[in-house]
Amino acid sequence: MSSIQIIVGSMLGGSEYIAEACQQTLEANDHEVTLHFQPVLTEIPHENQIWLVCTSTHGAGDYPDNIQPFVDQLTASDLDLSTTQHFVIGLGDSSYDTFCYAAKNINNLLISKGCKQTIELKTFDVQDDMDPEDESQLWIEKHLDQL
Numbered sequence: 001m002s003s004i005q006i007i008v009g010s011m012l013g014g015s016e017y018i019a020e021a022c023q024q025t026l027e028a029n030d031h032e033v034t035l036h037f038q039p040v041l042t043e044i045p046h047e048n049q050i051w052l053v054c055t056s057t058h059g060a061g062d063y064p065d066n067i068q069p070f071v072d073q074l075t076a077s078d079l080d081l082s083t084t085q086h087f088v089i090g091l092g093d094s095s096y097d098t099f100c101y102a103a104k105n106i107n108n109l110l111i112s113k114g115c116k117q118t119i120e121l122k123t124f125d126v127q128d129d130m131d132p133e134d135e136s137q138l139w140i141e142k143h144l145d146q147l
Helices: 014-028 068-076 101-112 132-142
Strands: 003-009 032-036 050-056 085-092 122-125
Touching: 003 014, 014 032, 014 050, 014 085, 014 132, 050 101, 068 101, 085 101, 085 132, 122 132
Parallel strands: 003 032, 003 050, 050 085, 085 122
Antiparallel strands: none
């Protein structure tokens, strides 16, 4: 099946749990998956790859500390991502007007670099009464045919 690189942006661990849940579902469906908890642009394969970005949003719409260097590298890069596909899962708090800005911004950044969005952006609100790990697995299963 597909080779999927999961790029994680997390301050408190919630996005890491979502990423690991997605990894389980994807591997159970014969995808090759690599997790990147400290992502470095030059260390992540991109040609004919699928990138799944799982990130939370902090502060006033900021990226988590661990993914900020990756975003800076990507922003400054002239890397052609036209053979790369992506989809994004965002975790945030809807009581802030910057709800899931990090996920929305990285989604737009990837598109601007030529990356093809395979599945629409998915956001989870920490105020909702649900388990984002379980919900992310159900969401992945629903979209397996698009990978």
